[in-house]
Amino acid sequence: MDAAFDLDELYTASYRRLVVQLFALCGDMADAEDAVQEAFVVALRKRRRVAAATNPEAWVRTVAVNRLRSGWRRASMVRRHQPRVPGPQAAVEVGPEHVAIVTALAQLDPDQREVVVLHHLADLGTAQIAAELGLPEGTVKSRLARGRARLADLLDEREEPRHA
Known part of the structure; x- marks a missing residue:
């Protein structure tokens, strides 16, 4: 052609x-x-x-x-x-806090989201994450720090303003 x-x-x-x-x-x-x-x-x-x-x-x-x-x-x-494979388990209940966290996680850079989820939800240490992803541990630590900071900002934005 x-x-x-x-x-x-x-x-x-x-x-x-x-x-x-x-x-x-x-x-x-x-x-x-x-x-x-x-x-x-x-x-x-x-x-x-x-x-x-x-x-x-x-x-x-x-x-x-x-x-x-x-x-x-x-x-x-x-x-x-x-x-x-074992049969189904009880349905997973997802509350509003979980929905807010997942929504905030979706706004993170994918690399940051991956290390934040592996660290906080899969309970892996930075060395384990580095080994699993094939990254230097320093890279994992910096992504984790930036991801946490961004996540904190996103979750703070979602809170209702406090009245004095």
Whole structure:
């Protein structure tokens, strides 16, 4: 295919057709749509390969079908091993304080959020976090300090003003 390859045109021309084809394969519209969407995400990342393909739509379809097959393998593995997993536990109750903390955590930088959660919720020390994430311990400590400071600010903003 030449340099004038347009992924947007491919998407417009083939999205519906691909979804219908994958729906016929899997019998689940949401799975079919997800597989086609993910295939187009891969196509964005690998635009040159798609452009060089003899049939770009077939290339995208192959990626989408492989995504479905991967999902089937995962589901098969879960079905095979699930009987050995203990049954459900009582529902986890989430109070307003927990919701406020999770909302504040969502506003942290992902790297900071990860170390704050591992330290405070998984009860890991900085050395354990560093080993688990493959980071220097100093990096973990600085992310933890910045994350805590930002979290404190976010949670203070949520408190109602006190009246004198």
